[in-house]
């Protein structure tokens with residue numbers, strides 16, 4: 140099936156009332172209509188839903204949309220109600236919330252060709268009776284929303300997402316697949332493609348840069364609560380979200396804000412659903428300015444004018460941080476993202492993870508190290524985040540280049556070309572087998588069991604960098620990673636490798652201006 144541009148525009152207007160496509164939408168939609176496998180990576184708010192909704196309406200048969208949350212499905216289906224002349228609409232859900240007669244009705248509508256989009260949870264798709272039914276009807280394609288749930292390296296791993304491919308194969312031959320996600324580091328991206336078996340999929344990736352967001356990290360001291368209250372009071376009448384790790388802190392801080400005359404509500408999974416909806420609505424309807432919440436708050440929240448997102452505690456990964464801060468400035472206006480950081484919080488999170496299975500712990504720790512590096516970095520925070528998502532950013536001329544604390548108050552720089560060569564030589568000399576910790580120890584001449592077992596402490600380069608403290612070398616490694624001289628193999632939990640650029644630098648050293656890193660005083 141091929142549609143020309145005018146036909147596409149007309150359908151866009153007819154079904155959704157929009158006059159132009161947003162970003163990459165049009166190209167994605169054409170690719171899906173042509174029946175190709177497609178992979179879409181767009182930040183939240185980028186307009187992913189339309190990428191499968193419009194093709195579903197235009198193509199023959201029913202499109203299956205796999206979505207992780209019943210609440211999200213319901214929102215989408217409700218939103219689609221309005222676009223149909225049929226009273227029941229063109230979209231339905233098939234999940235555990237339906238009773239028998241509702242299920243029967245949905246199946247009837249699919250058979251009659253009324254249903255163009257069928258939203259299902261992965262669990263419902265695995266049920267034999269549903270598979271048998273779907274085998275008997277025409278499926279136009281399968282869209283997998285929140286596709287990062289496939290990967291253990293994503294921020295929201297769901298094991299049932301890993302079984303989708305064999306089920307899709309059972310539904311029929313050559314059913315096109317479209318995977319969509321708002322977060323995908325190169326690693327997660329690779330997992331998705333492999334697991335869904337869509338190596339041939341055309342990738343559509345929008346930039347993750349949010350130029351209107353201002354990123355800032357402040358040291359977390361014992362006065363953090365008053366620091367936050369002061370910030371909120373300086374921004375009267377503005378909408379803000381404050382994330383805390385624990386429910387107890389959520390309640391405490393909400394109360395403190397109220398006592399200080401700020402209209403605030405708490406939100407966490409410990410409240411019953413009625414209370415949660417009430418507080419959420421109060422925030423959405425602007426009855427209150429601030430919501431103090433755990434990460435239970437926010438999925439599917441689309442309040443355009445959130446002016447700040449504060450993190451009382453460090454989040455567990457850069458992806459989570461990007462998602463949570465992404466709720467600020469949706470309308471393109473101001474959005475201040477302020478995180479309070481103390482290494483003690485990191486230790487708390489590590490302890491928290493220590494009860495989990497080993498593989499999960501290792502992944503968790505590797506992700507945590509990345510957010511620590513973000514918090515401690517002195518380079519452009521935007522560059523750091525975008526690099527994490529596999530995107531280059533020009534910190535001088537890029538859009539939003541001056542929108543972070545490090546860009547506004549640049550730290551001093553120093554020449555470190557000579558040190559970089561030393562670092563590269565140590566990584567080479569240790570055969571690219573070590574993580575940062577062992578590399579730094581080798582540089583400063585301090586041993587541990589792993590170093591000793593590889594007999595590294597007898598090598599000529601052992602201690603070759605002892606003119607600098609370990610913090611200096613940690614900072615240099617972080618900056619060499621972002622500059623592209625080193626690469627970290629996340630699958631190997633952080634083992635450092637030298638890139639082609641790094642090899643060239645080692646052969647032909649030049650200058651490398653390193654930003655003096657900032658070591659926090661905690662109390």
Ligand code: ADP
Pocket residue numbers: 157158159160161164181182183184185186187188189
């Ligand atoms: P995502 O799933 O990527 O977070 P959504 O699909 O929810 O994004 O879309 C975000 C918002 O953009 C929605 O309010 C949607 O109605 C709007 N939108 C999507 N496509 C267009 C378009 N072509 N023109 C105008 N608004 C659009």
